[in-house]
Amino acid sequence: MVSARATAVAPYFFKAFNHPASKQTYYDGGVYHNNPINVAERERKLIWPSVKEPDVIISIGTGRILDISKVTEPARVKAVASKGLISHGIFLANVAKDHIAASMDCEQTWRDFRSAKGVTSAERYRYIRLNTALKNSPPRLDDVSKMGDLRREAREQFEESYEIKKLARRLVATSFYFQPDNDSLSKAEITGT
Secondary structure, three states, rough: OOHHHHHHHOOOOOEEEEEEEHHHEEEEEEHHOOOOOOHHHHHHHOOOOOOOOOEEEEEEOOOOOOOHHHHOOOOOOOOOOOHHHHHHHHHHHHOOOOOHHHHHHHHHHHHHHHHHHOOOOOOOOHHHEEEEEEEEOOOOOOHHHHHHHHHHHHHHHHHHHHHHHHHHHHHOOOOOOOOOOOOOOOHHHHHHH
């Protein structure tokens, strides 16, 4: 419960989480890394240093604006009085963004990640970004009444998607590992063709 509380501290909606044991103050991970793909890549290299590249890298977003001309107004947050807000006011003022800027930032982070990796057109199938294209302005962060609408938009967009089905098959295929005992087996003998 502590880590869930620490990672979900969206500024202005929840007060900062102060962890007495470590004497650390925590905020939502999106404050620093709205798209944490670079964090995940660093951790992957630490956990599996001998693996050059994974079979598939999937980045899942929380929605992006499909048509910026339909945006009626940015989704702003209201301040909640708390002890931590005063001491971190300057910090919060610098990191508080509306949802539109955050969604654009996430897509750019993904493009920058792929560019830095030098992903060729032949390798694009291994680097997948899934992010629902929202038809309207994103709802306020605390507007839970819009959850059904968001779920419906995502389902409509991805449910019958050929790319999603292809990705699902690829994920199943990566679950299997085959190494022949005899190195002299031909590709035809291995694949049965």
